[in-house]
Amino acid sequence: MTDLTIRPATPDDHDAIWAILEPILRAGEAFALPRDWDRAQALAYWFAPAHHVHVALDGDRVLGAYYLRANQLGAGDHVANGTYATKAEAQGRGVARAMGLHSFETARGLGFTMMQFNLVVATNTRAVALWTGLGMREVGRLPGVFRHPTHGPVDALVMHRTL
Template sequence: MILRAATEADRGAIWEILRPVFRAGDTYTVDPDISEADALAFWCDPKARVFVAEEDGIVGTYYIRPNKDGGGAHVCNCGYVTAPAAQGRGVARAMLAHSLETARAMGFRAMQYNFVVATNARAIATWERAGFSVVGRLPGAFFSPAHGYVDALVMFKELVDGT
């Protein structure tokens, strides 16, 4: 699998990966009816660096950006999406490892996930295996089409001092 910076030419493939995940409405806080243009504007925010995972085509994408501006800019935030047909093949783990390496190279001191839907057990297990801790719980903060109101988690990992 190759992980590389996304290019303008990748935008169509990125949308094809984002579309079913966003339409499902069960992991991201975006309108399930989001347009392609708005989805790509969200994912490819000017403050973000966007990457794709390739293995016989683009099978995943992630972004990395400062979590906040000013005094919070030393903490990054990432979002990851794996193509449905590529799930269970290690794409998310590869993107996570790449993002941790990239974050350190960019000088970030920590990585924070602001809103991990508590029913997203596969992602939570992946992040916890990588050393992330749940540092906050937002009761009933997400409406899941399948589960109703569920908690959202804040997950955090320090990136300094060899962690």
């Protein structure tokens, strides 16, 4: 996407972010979050005080959102973690890739030296391909830790890269 811009999210983005998150939560195929969360619960989590939230826009249309946070506290707080969501009709247009690259730069700017994803659902092949293509590597496989709504227990990957 040539016109894609990414900026910090504001409260004015809540409706657009909820419109992206709700179908992903309800499907239950990508996030280890409650499928029945309502708008207030989901946005309270997404905009938690320790989260650095950004939105990806095409003009003024929000096509995606992500947040960054420290993966752990204390001795692990130099490692970033992120969660990403793309509007269904914008998938395959480079939005997630742009957010991933932006998040790596943002994380570096915040003083993080590594990025780690603790739970990339193995059946989410688009996400696995995206992160692998952006230099993340699988450093662990957690057998059957994700309860997929149609496949049952599936593996999750721990993915990591140096920033």
